[in-house]
Amino acid sequence: MKGVIMACLAQLVNEKFGEDSMEAIMKKSGFDTSKRFMATEDVPEDKAMGMLETTCEVLDISLEQAADAFGEYWVNEYAPKIYGIYYKNVDNAMDFLLMMDEVHVKSTRNIENARPPRFEYAWQDDRTLIMTYKSPRGLIDICVGLIKGVGKYFGEELEVTKLSSEDIKVVFKDIPA
Ligand code: HEM
Known part of the structure; x- marks a missing residue:
């Protein structure tokens, strides 16, 4: 999975749930807590999927709640800034x-x-x-x-x-x- 998805998730968690939560997610998912995801990097599939699961555990929310929060953030805040071109003329x-x-x-x-x-x-x-x-x-x-x-x-x-x-x-x- 491309790092852009993880970068968005990290920004969302940091902003809405706090840096301590994000640090806990990184640790539990087997990433260095200082790691920053680059948009085009390849995150191994098992680690990417693991991070989604860990996010639900650490934040104590269901997969559906996490998916809704991610979807809202990606489409409304994250993607317009880096993929603005696809929002034009629609x-x-x-x-x-x-x-x-x-x-x-x-x-x-x-x-x-x-x-x-x-x-x-x-x-x-x-x-x-x-x-x-x-x-x-x-x-x-x-x-x-x-x-x-x-x-x-x-x-x-x-x-x-x-x-x-x-x-x-x-x-x-x-x-x-
Ligand atoms: C401007 C809007 C969007 C852009 C530029 C965009 C772009 C991307 C990119 C670059 C990835 C990573 C692909 C990879 O790892 O190879 C991705 C993943 C994904 N996108 Fe989008 N996306 C957008 C909106 C949406 C919307 C509205 C949906 C739902 C209909 C969607 C569904 C997904 C899903 C489910 C994934 C996870 C990867 C997978 O399931 O295989 N995206 N998107």
Whole structure:
């Protein structure tokens, strides 16, 4: 996993839960407490996954709560600063989500060893989108949190439901049924 995800998580924990919590997470996850994650570095998959689990333990929150906090922070605070280009010319959650497959390909194209998640899209009706998340990492809960974060960013009401380990239903509630 690319260090950018860990760097965002570390910034979120430091800012919202304090540096002591972050130090405890780093120690428990087997990282030096002085380590700073670089965006393009490769964090071994087992260590990255371990850090997500440890974060829940140290902060005493569920995976769902951690995923929602991460998703909200990534989409609303972290990504706009470093990936501002993908926010330009998009003014609604639907268009933003429909771009996500392309954004993951483009944002990692020049980064060696990147293995970004991919997305497929199918419409159930005019306001109901099924997003299929394709990644061997199985981080569907994080995905759900990120999609909720997109709703918040655009000030729209989205109903986001995990249907399986790959499929997520997104209802754009502001569009009349
Ligand atoms: C401007 C917005 C976004 C950018 C630039 C972006 C970019 C990235 C990058 C660079 C990675 C690391 C990939 C790697 O390690 O190879 C990543 C991971 C991930 N992204 Fe995004 N992302 C954005 C928004 C989203 C949204 C809205 C979703 C949900 C629909 C999402 C879902 C994920 C997931 C679940 C991962 C974890 C890796 C995995 O599951 O394989 N991202 N993203």
